[in-house]
Amino acid sequence: KVLRLPNGIRVGEKVFHTSGLRGAYETAEAKCVQAGGVLASPRNADENRALLEIRKSHNENIILGINDIQTEGTFRYPGGETIGFTNWSKNEPNDAGGEDCVEMLENGLWNDFPCNGEKLIVCEY
Ligand code: GN1
Ligand code: CA
Ligand code: CA
Structure with missing residues (x-):
């Protein structure tokens, strides 16, 4: 099976993909939903590592x-479910x-x- 895409990566059943654009949260999430996905939300260490490749x-x-x-103080995925995996930097979230x-x-x-800060948009499918 193909694992790497030109601007994305497959990890398990999930694909992370970026068009290289930046946006703030509302715009970013809307773009991903419009494309049939949601904003990248790593749920385990493997997914976090895959996303880090795009970060790099x-x-x-x-x-x-x-x-x-x-x-x-209660962090949720875009669907509203509370998160089950975290990878906070030291002293975060603050x-x-x-x-x-x-x-x-x-x-x-x-x-x-x-949330008004503009960052690289990566969607997951
Ligand atoms: C940044 O710029 P400063 O130090 O006030 C960051 C915070 C981090 C902090 C960690 C806008 O804040 O979220 O918690 O560094 N601010 C922004 O030292 O990203
Ligand atoms: Ca907060
Ligand atoms: Ca912070």
Whole structure:
């Protein structure tokens, strides 16, 4: 089976793909839904590693679908389910000044950041 795509990667039954565009959370999630997917939301270490490959090849932080917009401190996937895997950077999430969206940093660890920040959009299918 083909594992690598020109701008994406397959991990298990999931495919992560990026068009290389940046956007803030609402725009980013809407673009993914329009394309038939959702914003990238790694659910285990394998998926996180796969997404990190895209992070490295584009050299830009990735906005995840995971957020605590609905209830401060409770992080959910785009579908509303509470998250079952985390990969927070040290001292994160800190909601510094009000941060309800999550980005993947250079090392694959996660930071919460303000949802109006524009990051690399990666969708999952
Ligand atoms: C950034 O710029 P600073 O240090 O105030 C980051 C926070 C992190 C923090 C970690 C907009 O905040 O989310 O928790 O670094 N801010 C942004 O040191 O990404
Ligand atoms: Ca928050
Ligand atoms: Ca933070």
